[in-house]
Amino acid sequence: MxxxxxxxxxxxxxxxxxxxxxxxxxxxxxxxxxLYTVYIAQQNAPQVIAKQNKFxxxxx
Numbered sequence: 001m002x003x004x005x006x007x008x009x010x011x012x013x014x015x016x017x018x019x020x021x022x023x024x025x026x027x028x029x030x031x032x033x034x035l036y037t038v039y040i041a042q043q044n045a046p047q048v049i050a051k052q053n054k055f056x057x058x059x060x
Contacts (some may be wrong), residue, residue, distance in 0.1 A: 014020055
């Protein structure tokens with residue numbers, strides 16, 4: 001019984017384990033979502049409206 005467990009538990013490189021990629025994908029997806037949020041914010045930026053007080057209106 002121990003021999004079958006030892007045969008299945010090979011010394012694989014780190015990138016062959018699926019849990020490593022799952023753990024990397026969590027913060028990577030947060031970075032992608034953050035960059036997409038910045039992109040949306042830049043595309044839908046509100047127009048800046050210059051306020052005028054009554055003294056500036058009377059000059060013009």
